[in-house]
Amino acid sequence: MTETLPPPLRAAIVPVTPLQQNCTLLWCTRTMRGAFVDPGGDLPKLRAAMTHHGVTIEKIILTHGHIDHCGEAGTLARELGVPIEGPHEADRFWIARLDEDGRAYGIAGVVFEPDRWLIEGDQVTVGDLVLDVYHCPGHTPGHVVFHHPASKLALVGDVLFQGSIGRTDFPMGNHQHLLDAITTKLWPLGDDTAFVPGHGAMSNFGHERRHNPFVSDVAMAG
Template identity: 65%
Template sequence: MALQFHSVPVTPFQQNCTLLWCDDSKRAAVVDPGGDIDRILKAVEERGLKLEKILLTHGHLDHVGGTAPLSRQLNLPVEGPHEADQFWIEKIVVQAQMYGFPPVETFTPDRWLKDGDTVTVGDEVLEVVHCPGHTPGHVIFFHRASNLALVGDVLFAGSIGRTDFPMSNHQDLIDSITKKLWPLGDAVKFIPGHGPMSTFGQERQTNPFVADKRFG
């Protein structure tokens, strides 16, 4: 498989920061660097990778808290999320104070993403799917060639994202999962923002929030 991945749990929330890299070129992206930059860079160094960009699924603190220093240190462009999450990114300094996180800096992505866009990691191309609900600007990244999706906090093994935040919407989240994720195929394996991997097919069978039998 030309696209490889490795997840590094970061922050007290144990968020799955994921390294994605092209096997041929060893060029890599870091997805959702929420914090613990030294731990992320150690994983990059151990694999002999060349970081070329940062990709973000949404604007919550535990997913974007390390973006500004990492981007500045390595001169990395930031792509994502959708512009509807700008207000979350602007609030991360306050979020960090509220949750007792180390101080963080806000930032402006170099590229906001929208539904139907693509992003590259080395020679590999991933599709961008806008999946609002948990946040209004949440996006997921789908690598069709390897049936791999990075879904942030849209979907988890056995659960779904919270919708009790400002601008969250439970019905939008259900629609994002059932109308945007499921059509990608049951065989798709996904890396969630927290917890273990699963497949869309497994969640359609067993996830109490979005299993097919709920809508039958």
């Protein structure tokens, strides 16, 4: 009799804030220890998801410093007594203005200091899971992406979306840096790698290479 083992990683997407940002509850099925990725707000919804899935949160990890992705990360970290890892320190500029941006967007924003800034080549653990870190600037200068090779899953924040890419018209944005990050760091992870974007539906890199009007192979060859 063949025993079917559960996948090592499970994830639940919980849209938060008026901007409907995809906060991801990510956990290791063996240990049931997990992390919130980009808990921008709506903390009661996040606590309910954690309880529903029976996950013990051991850390918060962040892709970048925009208000909808990390406005209440510091508050949640204090409540749960857990560290914050990420983003890259180049996003200190954005985290330092969370209270100001919160007032502008009508979203709770609390300035915090991550326990660990991340750089290209770092790894982040969640239970027994090991996520690889890629620095993917352009949308913000300190944006990072998390990849779990065994699950063929990436959490890309606002770098890439189904059919679109991140905005680069914010302060310190850079369109060419974003295109370079997508094509040189994300595409090599494989066409069959699925990704959770910061907003909207999931997709995979192969679909975007064929159909994304901004970064498809055809668009980039033009």
